[in-house]
Amino acid sequence: MYRCPGNQLSRRGFLAAGALGGVGLSLADLLMVQEARADQKSYDFIEAKAKSVIHIFLPGGLAQQESFDPKPYSPLEYRGEMGTTKTNTGEVFSETLKEVSKRADKFAVIRSMTHGEAAHERGTHNMFTGYKPSPALKYPSFGSVVSHEYGPRKNLPPYVCIPNMPNEFAGSGYLSSSYGPFSLGADPKNDNFKVRDLDLAGGVDMERFARRKSALETVNSRFTSMTSADNVGAMSTFYERAYSLLDSPDARKAFDISAEDGKLRDRYGRNEAGQRMLMARRLVESGVRLVTLTYGGWDMHQGITASIKRSMPPLDVALATLMDDLSDRGMLDETLVMVSSEFGRTPKINKDAGRDHWAKVFSVMLAGGGIKGGTVYGSSNAIASEPEENPVSPADLATTVYHQLGIVADKELMAPGDRPIEIVDGGQVIKGILA
Template sequence: MRCKGNPFSRRGFLAAGTLGGIGLSLPELLMRQAMAEQKHYDFVEAKAKSVIHVYLPGGMAQQESFDPKPYSPMEYRGEMRTIKTNTGEVVSETIPQLAKRADKFSVIRSMTHGEAAHERGTHNMFTGYKPSPALKYPSFGAVVSHEYGPRKNLPPYVCIPNVPNEFAGTGYLPSSYGGFALGSDPAQSNFKVRDLNLASGVDEQRFMRRKQALATVNNQFVSTSSADSVGAMNTFYERAYSLLDTPEAKLAFDIEKEDPKLRDKYGRNQAGQRLLMARRLVEAGTRLVTLTYGGWDMHNNITSSFKSTMPSLDVALSALLDDLSERGLLDETLVMVSSEFGRTPKINATAGRDHWPKVFSVMLAGGGIKGGMIYGASDSTASEPDQDPVSPADLACTMYRCLGIVADKELMAPGDRPIEIVDGGQLIEPLMV
């Protein structure tokens, strides 16, 4: 099923002149268009309330993770052995904990695009669009922030620990929809969220006086300027004050309040504490959390690199799935694990793998996605899709539908130019609940 589905879309409207023969006037056409759009956009059931987007920068190898090739020649399959999951599938030995929980997640083994450069591949996987010199597209988090706004005084879009790349921004949307960055790593012993506490020497009364004075100044600027940066700063200040004013919101960021045993279960490391923080935030009301972990650009010694990088992620993701499930949150939280591309089918001269966008894997769990499925397949050497290829637009379309957002809804770019949230793309219906 295509994300498309509005017969009175902007493109369909170009055929308006042909409707005169069946007796539709322009006002009648416009009324029908409005009714169709209202139905099309407003009545999509949301399975997910939140998204945790785990991004693995550099390009994670599919062969050493979710799509091993045990029957291919050694120079293709690599040195890793395989293990069986609790659903009977085969995955790399690098993810033993996830293998025990394969019934809780699904894997797309046929992701594909044509961008072998890190920046362009990252753009694809954060926006659902191919890069364009003519327009900057908004990231998933910015779109969700634009469509839904804050919930329970929590920022709708949060980045852990920082905004991960230039394509995780707002694109053509106002900058007020940008991600709230923690500014430091929750794995650090002295972790504090940047700007979330009152400055030293500032009591509540002084804080309120500053807030009132700033509001007066901001109102003057907003009334005399239409600049996006002015409005954005005003919005950021308002949201920051909401956090400072709301103990429950501040508490969500205080990872020290978490049960020490649960912190240990996730792992006292970057992967563990970032994922635990993400769970705290979606539980408290954040709509989309983007976090990064590791460096997966393994051109050299891929076996040893995986053995040092993957165990923490394997443990942390497994703990997250257990934790969300036990709290009754997995069905309403979509977990997406992605990377900008995969790695070459053949091991290179330095015992690593190079960039390969033709086929790679993405993991999905919860929030409207079935568990225990493998969707699509790569060929015998993980060179290209063998069946059911999935594009970044397909993935984005499916993610948005799980959130109740219709991906072909049009947002306004500069110059009153209507741009679809995703251009094209098909729902990956076999994966959807």
């Protein structure tokens, strides 16, 4: 597996205020805004390598030693009980990543992620926003920034969470709540899976729906014109997007996982990991810009070996299948897949045969969307207690994700009180993982 040296990119002086951040817009308005913003960015252009993102978040804190950064030569109390498996590029991962290891040429692993937040909420905030938590300001998530910068595509919400918004930091932060995620409200692994609010009520046909929509717009128009409150504007935007989904059979079809071939569903796995990843692929293929999904619980303070052996195999199979599926469809080059967690686990096994919270070093995986496959970036030391080479911060990771999407990470958006805030403050593009 190719190992790359550290690289730095100087920050760009790009000042463009997101003045529409607090305004609820119709779909037509959003599309016009995107055209205007495309023109605005022409003088500081970043070529987008990725059209969409699938963010697979593993809540609880995935152990680096039992996943992408095993330490087979360290003492037993540090390396743990699990063995390793060799990748198709000559590296070693944990023994439970057998299928993913066969596809190591398709992705990059960062083994030197680091921050100082060992509490779940604070670590999660870092990994969803690229910022340290602040009592003064609530920062927007990746999905909400992408929604703000690019808006809807093909009548689909720009930002979707599977099955629900996973935490409070996955929302729109200081941006208008209209840039928040659309949540499925149900798990696609369920046999009776159905996305909430996508079907007309019983006895209501499209003609009756159109009459109701017109009546509601008439009632709301005067009320909306009398206030600029964010929640009123946001609700208007939500209605417009809901109307777009109901009016578009193609958009509604994107959420119909039952339309997938049964054999492919079996390959992914008829479980949470498999069906959530398959749904994510359907959504980005149909036009959703960023999908966030969660799987499992990785806060393994006790019996980590048994817990990993139970939770990792479905993830291993589903993630390997997702990469194959995207590649087979010609989508991997334009879809950035990111696997992250809020932090890692302690270097030493505790008295309960588990590992505790550890934010000083952990691993993240990135595939597709202009990422150089077969790459390991950075390293941890012999006992996985801290970075040894090329430490990577959440701001660096966020800046790199935005860079691949064609978003200038130090562009300023407007927080309440007309306060300009950079999308990411101080991050550097991780050039060594880019193709």
